[in-house]
Amino acid sequence: MSSFLVCYGTGEGQTARIADRIVDALGERGHDATAVDADEVPTDLDVGDYDAVLVGSSIHAGKHQSEVVDFVTANREALAERPTAFFQVSMSSATEEGAAQAAGYVEEFLEDTGWHPDRIAQFGGALRFSEFGFLKRLLVRQVVKRSMPDVDTSEDVEFTDWQAVDDFANDVAAFVEGRLGVAAPDGGASGADGQSE
Ligand SMILES: Cc1cc2nc3c(=O)[nH]c(=O)nc-3n(C[C@H](O)[C@H](O)[C@H](O)COP(=O)(O)O)c2cc1C
Numbered sequence: 001m002s003s004f005l006v007c008y009g010t011g012e013g014q015t016a017r018i019a020d021r022i023v024d025a026l027g028e029r030g031h032d033a034t035a036v037d038a039d040e041v042p043t044d045l046d047v048g049d050y051d052a053v054l055v056g057s058s059i060h061a062g063k064h065q066s067e068v069v070d071f072v073t074a075n076r077e078a079l080a081e082r083p084t085a086f087f088q089v090s091m092s093s094a095t096e097e098g099a100a101q102a103a104g105y106v107e108e109f110l111e112d113t114g115w116h117p118d119r120i121a122q123f124g125g126a127l128r129f130s131e132f133g134f135l136k137r138l139l140v141r142q143v144v145k146r147s148m149p150d151v152d153t154s155e156d157v158e159f160t161d162w163q164a165v166d167d168f169a170n171d172v173a174a175f176v177e178g179r180l181g182v183a184a185p186d187g188g189a190s191g192a193d194g195q196s197e
Contacts, residue, residue, distance in 0.1 A: 001185045002176055004033040005047065008056040009065025014126040014158075015058040015089045018165055022054060022087075025169035030185025038067040047078035052085075052176040055117070057109070058125060059090035059102075064109050072113040083179045085119035085172045086110075094124030094159035095148060118175060121168040124159030131156075 004026050008019040019035045026033035036045065038057075047053055053075075057068040072079065088106055092098030102122045110116065127144065129137050141153040151157055177183065 002031050002051040002180060002182060003049070004031055004052050004054065004173075004176070005045075005050040006033055006035045006054045006056070007038050007041070007068070007071055008035065009038040009058065009068035009071075011058055011060050011065065012126075012128060012131065014160065015056050015065075018087065018089060018123060018160060019054075019056055021162065021165050022056075022169040022172075025166050026173055029170065029173050031173060038065060038071045041067075041071065047075045048081075050082070051180060052083040052172070053079060054085045054087065054172060055079075056087040056089065059088065059092070059105050062105070064088070064105070069109070069113060072115050076113065076115055079115055079117075083172075083176045084115070084117045085121070085168075085175075086115070086117040087121040087123060087168065089123050089125045089160075091125055091127070091144070091148075091159070093122040098147075118179075119168070119172050121164070123165060123168075124161065126156070126158040126160060127153075128156045129153065 006019045006022055008015045010016045016037065023033040023035045036042070055068060055072055057064040086106070086109070088102065088109070090102050090105060092102035092105070106120060106122065127140060129141065132140060144151055144153050
């Protein structure tokens, strides 16, 4: 069994849901995984206590969650010393047309933080219009109508490919098991391609 930290930054909760799903997938494989909101990192949390670290962030207005940038920057040395993975959540990853934009966000993040994760995944997010305030709902609906005219903005939409999330978690686990020279605790199957790079 290896210990995994999954640190995430979220605006409306979709990245938290994805982090929880990754924790579940790692747990099913027999590992000990803990999710931590980058906005509420316990003061005594030590990245050095974990065998491997995953970091996730959503995109809002072209930017990653600032607390995630801060977390990676503050822990860059510890991250460099262990297997790591990054996952990004955005609307750009929900369409083929947005793929270049999503890849650009990743590139900018890695450049800004100087971090070199071993695995990277990009997932489509969700838009829960029913949970937005009036102005935000109006603005986001306008953006979606322009960029994704086929999407019905009268109801909440989710674009996350949960199979791809599971595949990513298993791929990262298989990589960590190989790197640390440990067998999958439950003898679980090694990861599929998913959207990981
Ligand atoms: C106010 C707002 C701004 C957003 N800006 C972008 C953006 O610039 N680019 C993008 O690809 N997705 C954008 N999105 C889509 C989010 O990345 C997507 O909704 C994601 O699921 C949010 O994850 P979170 O709930 O973990 O914050 C935006 C969403 C909202 C609500």
